[in-house]
Amino acid sequence: MGQTLDTAWAVRWLRASAAVIAENRVALIELDRAIGDGDHGENMDRGFTAILEKLDGEQPATPGAAFKLAAMTLMSKVGGAAGPLYGTAFLRAGTAVGDAAELDSATLVAALTAARDGVVARGKAEVGDKTMIDAWTPAVDAAAAAAASGEDPAAVLAAAASAAEAGAESTDPLIAHKGRASYLAERAIGHRDPGAVSSALLLRAGAQAAEVAA
Amino acid sequence: MGQTLDTAWAVRWLRASAAVIAENRVALIELDRAIGDGDHGENMDRGFTAILEKLDGEQPATPGAAFKLAAMTLMSKVGGAAGPLYGTAFLRAGTAVGDAAELDSATLVAALTAARDGVVARGKAEVGDKTMIDAWTPAVDAAAAAAASGEDPAAVLAAAASAAEAGAESTDPLIAHKGRASYLAERAIGHRDPGAVSSALLLRAGAQAAEVAA
Amino acid sequence: MKKLINDPKTVVNESVEGFGRAHAGHVKVNPEPLYVTRKEAPSEGKVGLVSGGGSGHEPLHAGFVGFGMLDAAVPGAVFTSPTPDAIIPATIAANSGAGVVHIVKNYTGDVLNFETAAEMAEAEGVNVRTVLVNDDVAVEDSLYTAGRRGVAGTVLVEKIAGAAAERGDDLDAVAAIGNRVNENVRSMGVALSACTVPHAGVPSFELAEDEIEIGIGIHGEPGRHRIPMENADGITDRLLEPILADLAPAAGDKVLLFVNGMGGTPQSELYIVYRHAVAVLEAAGLVVERSLVGNYITALEMQGASISVLRLDDEMTELWDAPVNTPALRWGM
Amino acid sequence: MKKLINDPKTVVNESVEGFGRAHAGHVKVNPEPLYVTRKEAPSEGKVGLVSGGGSGHEPLHAGFVGFGMLDAAVPGAVFTSPTPDAIIPATIAANSGAGVVHIVKNYTGDVLNFETAAEMAEAEGVNVRTVLVNDDVAVEDSLYTAGRRGVAGTVLVEKIAGAAAERGDDLDAVAAIGNRVNENVRSMGVALSACTVPHAGVPSFELAEDEIEIGIGIHGEPGRHRIPMENADGITDRLLEPILADLAPAAGDKVLLFVNGMGGTPQSELYIVYRHAVAVLEAAGLVVERSLVGNYITALEMQGASISVLRLDDEMTELWDAPVNTPALRWGM
Numbered sequence A, B: 001m002g003q004t005l006d007t008a009w010a011v012r013w014l015r016a017s018a019a020v021i022a023e024n025r026v027a028l029i030e031l032d033r034a035i036g037d038g039d040h041g042e043n044m045d046r047g048f049t050a051i052l053e054k055l056d057g058e059q060p061a062t063p064g065a066a067f068k069l070a071a072m073t074l075m076s077k078v079g080g081a082a083g084p085l086y087g088t089a090f091l092r093a094g095t096a097v098g099d100a101a102e103l104d105s106a107t108l109v110a111a112l113t114a115a116r117d118g119v120v121a122r123g124k125a126e127v128g129d130k131t132m133i134d135a136w137t138p139a140v141d142a143a144a145a146a147a148a149s150g151e152d153p154a155a156v157l158a159a160a161a162s163a164a165e166a167g168a169e170s171t172d173p174l175i176a177h178k179g180r181a182s183y184l185a186e187r188a189i190g191h192r193d194p195g196a197v198s199s200a201l202l203l204r205a206g207a208q209a210a211e212v213a214a
Numbered sequence C, D: 001m002k003k004l005i006n007d008p009k010t011v012v013n014e015s016v017e018g019f020g021r022a023h024a025g026h027v028k029v030n031p032e033p034l035y036v037t038r039k040e041a042p043s044e045g046k047v048g049l050v051s052g053g054g055s056g057h058e059p060l061h062a063g064f065v066g067f068g069m070l071d072a073a074v075p076g077a078v079f080t081s082p083t084p085d086a087i088i089p090a091t092i093a094a095n096s097g098a099g100v101v102h103i104v105k106n107y108t109g110d111v112l113n114f115e116t117a118a119e120m121a122e123a124e125g126v127n128v129r130t131v132l133v134n135d136d137v138a139v140e141d142s143l144y145t146a147g148r149r150g151v152a153g154t155v156l157v158e159k160i161a162g163a164a165a166e167r168g169d170d171l172d173a174v175a176a177i178g179n180r181v182n183e184n185v186r187s188m189g190v191a192l193s194a195c196t197v198p199h200a201g202v203p204s205f206e207l208a209e210d211e212i213e214i215g216i217g218i219h220g221e222p223g224r225h226r227i228p229m230e231n232a233d234g235i236t237d238r239l240l241e242p243i244l245a246d247l248a249p250a251a252g253d254k255v256l257l258f259v260n261g262m263g264g265t266p267q268s269e270l271y272i273v274y275r276h277a278v279a280v281l282e283a284a285g286l287v288v289e290r291s292l293v294g295n296y297i298t299a300l301e302m303q304g305a306s307i308s309v310l311r312l313d314d315e316m317t318e319l320w321d322a323p324v325n326t327p328a329l330r331w332g333m
């Protein structure tokens, strides 16, 4: 299927992300309260609300421009650990797609990989450290596999989202080695990492935004 | 009945007072917590515990000396409103009985009257102001009446104690015009004044100490 | 009740002992009877300033012992005024021959104990004047009560009278300026939660999650009104209204605005109250010339705040600005 | 949740606005993006000191802006590190050409945001050095965690590095003394109650009436151990043990003892902790040369305290004693 994702999809994705983060604001706060400092939902909601405001004012010309708009807004509005990490992710994704008007599956995988690599470059987390990387790395792997077997971008994103959701769940039994939860040692066991959950929410929103197009 | 009260009675009274205040420490704190600052039981207990210690060290020679020992100790250990008021009461009672070795009913009434007048001189409260005076004034009146009808000191004290108990109860419906409870206006209604209750406890202890002798 | 204490009976002694160690450069602690003086007391030729009262209001009073403020402080048991046997030696220690001013908050217990102590100190040859602080406008109808309480205005009286004593004013002049501050300051407080006196072990009153007490004192006493929770600006309006009604300042008057924390309220919230209070005062045509924001006279761990407004004249402003060097208030040196 | 606030979303902005009004003699507030500088910034020829982090720790950091300490502070949302778009202009405002030292508490968020800001400020021509504070010995096995947190030691780093900058030390020297303070300070905290982040509306954790958390940070994070309530001396022993084990001071070493309140604990209790801490340090052969007791780095209205011990050398002591004039720490001027 030669279908590609365009700027309208990217904007739909960001708007859908804002909606799903707002819906899950309290849930993310609760997850962070258990093993962090209780602000993750608030931080993400502040960032995506600002993205909505930005999008009301300016119309990005390409998917890459949309990603960079998101990157700059998250970087300057979210704060905490998640702000620079998600900001870097979107920035690297934007750079990866360049000024392409439409993204095919291969470009999408390149963007997701660059995003994940950006988070690792900033945060130095590995899979199993109980961070958002536990969602991102399986997501990137699943996306690459789906693209390799010829799936269209919507299906690639759906595969990434499902893998991210499973990855988020996989953080439950872990001890954290990065972020605030690492201070808790064994007391973090049994709690899901908030950043992994928000990552899965964002990827699922991307997949759903692509389905509409499909 | 020509029976009189001696130094042994005065010491028994002070020791019995210490016991009854210790027993009622929490109850007095609770009363004061409702309409004051929650320290009356603690203050009184600190004072009477110090009196016990004093009595273990020195043996007063007369009832008046016992009253003065109590006065000085209460004045220096109790603090708050109750310390100077009870201190003055015992001081004036001590002065009223002079160095008499034994107290008859008339002397006892004079001592109680002087004590009450001392509290009024310091605190300027009238009956109905919801203070210890609501116990003291009926007690003095009842004591005077009992003495006038020829009762012995033990009976005079018993009459004073009963009147003080009724007087303490009579503070329940009042608005306070002196002390901390006065800041509460109508919110003090329905609560008993802690100082009136402790006054009744002390007078009852005096009466019981006299019964033992009788 | 959870507190960082060892035993309710030793709270005050241990705390003042620690305070004395931490501020050995400023103060000296006399353990029995308990009082605190400047390290070098008395100050030659200077009128002495002594204050005291129940403990639980820290840093008041011992935190204000030092150059430009108090010469001695007498901490009583928690929320219980101290006894004359401690006030008398503190008064004597503060006296260099120029006499001593007692700064007394208007509570029956404080008044009676300081009165007795003053009498006995006079008998020992110390000239004593008393400044009674009664700034709390929460107490209405003071004819029918023990009279207005002394609350946060006390800090301002101690600072300004302290500066007057430091510059060499005589006994009557120091007492006069203390009284002038008291006459020109009004305060009102709010509690969001009660406090727990260590020996009582339970909170001094119960407040529902959606209720606040308006017009509280500094002893965990219940206030005059209990109202549903409001936002900070609304509460600030409620506190300022009776203050301004009673102080009746004229447009153009210069004032000092003091937002005081009750001990358990974060500083950030005090600044939110301060922010709106300034706006209200300015809207009333007043000029906020000086400010103080922080926990200066507290009620243990109570959550809440009080606002005080002092109408300034040039002399008071000058004395406010004069150097002060105490554990809790320090500037100019 | 009962707080003296108007709206969880405006807490930080309103509070900093009020702070700016109350301390207009010391500071200037830039509202958007939010940062605080000295009234006259930058100071000609002087190395600039900038710190920042999540709000809710007041007086840290804005309360330490002023002569002898910080040139600028960047308050983030409550418990959320600020973003580069605020850190960058604060850094530029603090730069007189001599460069800027960022004092950063070791949390992933603070580190990442300050790192980005430093990069971008360098791109604008500002020389930046970073002092990372990580004094919290509650975090064991720092190889397997995000590393030790920066807690109360930050105040000591800001004071001492601030004095070094004020006396004219160059950029590398100021950073070096900041790092030296960090290497010689260890801290550990306890919570008796949790705190409530305004936007969360519920306490950050639940503690039973007879439980305390040992090894908490300053963000209402749960600590490492939950133990039954103990008395103040016992808790003090528990806090000092890992500090001394890790700092490993030698008998005769001079130290600064800092007992810090978490915001909801009365000062009187901090002095009870201080009293025993001095005794423990002296029993270990140490000389308590300097002390600080009070609420300097807090976690909103949390009840609890932390103890920090800084091994002093003569230069640090001299810089500690040097004049400082900020809203929250002031002496010598």
Ligand SMILES: Nc1ncnc2c1ncn2[C@@H]1O[C@H](COP(=O)(O)OP(=O)(O)O)[C@@H](O)[C@H]1O
Pocket (backbone or CB within 6 Å): A032, A036, A037, A038, A039, A040, A043, A044, A079, A080, A081, A082, A083, A085, A119, A122, A123, A124, A125, A130, A131, A132, A133, A178, A179, A180, A193, A194, A195, A196, D079, D080, D081, D108, D109, D110
């Ligand atoms: N070093 C890191 N690498 C990757 N992700 C991280 C790292 N540190 C923290 N995170 C992620 O950030 C999330 C917390 O974000 P947030 O609560 O917004 O920031 P903060 O921890 O500063 O309060 C964690 O749940 C985790 O997924």
Ligand SMILES: Nc1ncnc2c1ncn2[C@@H]1O[C@H](COP(=O)(O)OP(=O)(O)O)[C@@H](O)[C@H]1O
Pocket (backbone or CB within 6 Å): B032, B036, B037, B038, B039, B040, B043, B044, B079, B080, B081, B082, B083, B085, B119, B122, B123, B124, B125, B130, B131, B132, B133, B178, B179, B180, B193, B194, B195, B196, C079, C080, C081, C108, C109, C110
């Ligand atoms: N002016 C007064 N005259 C007589 N009794 C008074 C007066 N003021 C207070 N009291 C008595 O003192 C009692 C309170 O004593 P206490 O709690 O020990 O002191 P404080 O009020 O200083 O905490 C009141 O219950 C009341 O009976």
Ligand SMILES: [Mg+2]
Pocket (backbone or CB within 6 Å): A032, A036, A037, A038, A039, A040, A080
């Ligand atoms: Mg968080």
Ligand SMILES: [Mg+2]
Pocket (backbone or CB within 6 Å): B032, B036, B037, B038, B039, B040, B080
């Ligand atoms: Mg009382």
Ligand SMILES: [Mg+2]
Pocket (backbone or CB within 6 Å): B037, B039, B080, B081, C054, C079, C080, C081, C109
């Ligand atoms: Mg009392």
Ligand SMILES: [Mg+2]
Pocket (backbone or CB within 6 Å): A037, A039, A080, A081, D054, D079, D080, D081, D109
């Ligand atoms: Mg955070």
